[in-house]
Amino acid sequence: MEKNKKVLVVGSGGRCHAIVKALARSPQVGKIYCAPGNAGIAEDAECVSIGVEDVDALVEFARDNAIDLTVVGPEAALAKGLVDAMDAAGLKAFGPTKAAARIESSKEFAKQIMAKYNVPTAGYEAFDDFDKAWDYVRNRPLPAVIKYDGLAAGKGVVVATSYEEAEAALRDMLLDASFGKGRVVVEDFLDGPEFSFMCVVSGNKVYPLAVAQDHKRAFDGDKGPNTGGMGAYSPVPFVTEEIRSKALEEIIRRTADALVAEGVPFKGVLYGGLILTEEGPKVIEFNARFGDPETEVVLPRLESDIYELFDAAVEGRDCETRWSDDAYLGVVLASEGYPGKYVKGAEIRNLDKVNAEVYHMGTKREGDRLLTAGGRVLMVVGKGKTVAEANAAAKAEIEKIDCPSLFHRTDIGKASL
Ligand code: AMP
Ligand code: GLY
Helix, strand or coil: CCCEEEEEEEEECHHHHHHHHHHHCCCCEEEEEECCCCHHHHCCCEEEECCCCCCHHHHHHHHCCCCEEEEEECCHHHHHHHHHHHHHHHCCCEEECCCCHHHHHHHHHHHHHHCCCCEEEEEEEEEEHHCCCCCCHHHCCEEEEEEEECCCCCCCEECCCCHHHHHHHHHHHCCCCCCCCCCCCECCCCCCCEEEEEEEECCCEECCCCCCEEECEEHHHHHHEEEECCCCCCCCCCHHHHHHHHHHHHHHHHHHHHHCCCCCCCEEEEEEEEEEEEEEEEEEECCCCCCCCHHHHHHHHHHHHHHHHHHHHHCCCCCCCCEEEEEEEEEEEEEECCCCCCCCEEEECCCHHCCCCCECCCCECCCEEECCCCEEEEEEEEEEEEEHHHHHHHHHHHHEEECEEEEECCCHHHHHC
């Protein structure tokens, strides 16, 4: 096989870094560009300074550079119609169209699909009027699950344990419109451990990836606000083969088939954010893309060629994948204050001493100094034969990093240690 394929990865976070690293292992891939990338990605790919939502410039770049495949990371690019534009230009792109990506960008669309096709999930009501929403919520039991209906980087969900908190969340989303003008979905509260099941999907074809678990809350013990994700690991021992196969059939395949039946076939990563209830796995949310930080612990386990998988999905071909039994556990180092206001520009020292994979989420280089440049900054991923071993490896390496303005959780993977 010739190592001559050229790939463009769109995005700048840890997820993109992991995709870039996986592509670099492909026996077919000769050149990787990343738009816009970050300081860490620049060590593994050629970064080009085009923003993820600059659809025209990305299409032009792919055309001018004879890119064989564009892999779209972030939801914002999908929602802007980047894949539609690539398709229209006759360029191969891995990711869903804008219409299919609504499974993530519109909570209500996702809920309607699940209701119509009997995909297990929490019951819900949608509102755009504050008074009606508040009236509904205050007459129901707590906790109240309130979700902004639109893209809010994982932060538009409040699981309120008091009516004051629920009212404040509704006020914030509907009256103050802090994420933009929109609707909210109020859901039944589901109880159980959560896991992330990402599958590559191409119409009716489903190619499952390894299961992972994310940790969404900012602080240890699942305390504090929801974030984009503070750490993850894979495999997840409590997700038995029976549970996984039920989730695959009743959730992922059913949804892939539903989207075909609705005339919006899905191509890309369909990410099921699932919860294991007493009645079996149910959907908390769908994403239309790789999860961050799950990708950083799932893709290192992929032993087969990721380019072949992406290309097969774009072309609708069959493709077998192979997975290692090793465990990977990653801890996110985030800027003090995240997911609220945080400081940028703090220097990160001693990264060169770390003996583990480090994925850059929000960094930048200034001269020979590496600086923080985002809420989530780095993810350190340990490897081992078990989750406990991977955890010990990650912990030991994090200690070496010197940057006082970063914080991290110390209990990632606790349910599986
Ligand atoms: P989401 O962004 O929709 O994944 O929600 C963020 C987090 O809120 C999830 O990871 C869950 O911990 C929690 N959550 C969301 N929906 C529910 C629900 N219906 N029941 C219980 N917890 C939920
Ligand atoms: N880790 C959750 C997400 O990517 O949305």
